[in-house]
Amino acid sequence: MRYNKNLNPNNMGDYSMTYEEQLRIIYSYMIPPDVTMRLDCPFCNHKNTLSVTNDDNRMIWHCFHASCTARGTEKKRMSMATIKKIFNTEPVTHEDKFIIPEHFKTVYSNEKAMKYLQNNNCWESYVWRRVDIRYDVKQDRVVFLIKEFDNVRGAVGRALSKETYPKWFMYGNKNVPFKCGESNDAVLVEDCASACAVSNVLTGVALMGTSYNDSFDKHLKQYKKIFVALDRDATTKAFDISNKLRYRGFDNVQVKMLEDDLKYYDTQQIEKIFYDRKTNN
Ligand SMILES: [Zn+2]
Secondary structure, eight states: OOOOTTOOGGGHHHHTOOHHHHHHHHHHTOOOTTEEEEEOOTTTOOTTOEEEEEOSSEEEEEEOSTTOOOEEEEEOOSOHHHHHHHHTSSOOOOTTOOOOOTTEEEGGGOHHHHHHHHHTTOHHHHHTTSSOEEEETTTTEEEEEEEETTEEEEEEEEESSTTSSSSEEEEEOSSSOEEEOOOSEEEEESSHHHHHHTTTTSEEEEOSSSSOOGGGHHHHTTOSEEEEOOOGGGHHHHHHHHHHHHHTTOOOEEEOOOSSOGGGSOHHHHHHHHSTTSSOO
């Protein structure tokens, strides 16, 4: 942007706008893509003298009034989301943020919760802090917190009595899977307890059911190998999921047939199931 140094000082306020300031104003109009608009110029205040084009990859503006120097071409480097954030035209939403409710207490406060974890091979992953588990006093559930990096994104609660329905309850966001473990290989399992149970050997990823949520894709990209290991009665589903993953670009997927639910196996048995041939890698 060039500045006109000979401007009438009375108008300096508007005319002396920096390129950045102009850009901010231009963007604040939120001109739709592929549209050119004529507007009253906010820089010189003349009627209908400003032309703004929102091109595929450029924002172009130009004032036709002889006395006005407002013009510029800005190559778009920012996504619309970034732009919105910068110009703060709408509040940044934190729909993914999950606030842990007050009534989630330590699992040590409930014997049934502790028993459940021990009986389902989750206790070890809990004491080794691979997973954050709470007890929901209100719903009488053992609750597995879903984390992404260090942020809590949601939670999944397992009912501790037969009277509580549903058996599994999803709190908050459903598009981030529950994961447990730090291994390079992952296994898709049906629920959080199974994910914890395998976490000594592999990273367990809970599907929370027997179908695949497409938004899990980005949470699986980092793994070398992806196993699909559902209960025996869901073998067809396991193959469906594996096919779907292949179709979605994962070429490292393998179905593992199980005799029983993974949460009833101990570490040695799990190692044998997945890395039968010998030493794990
Ligand atoms: Zn102008």
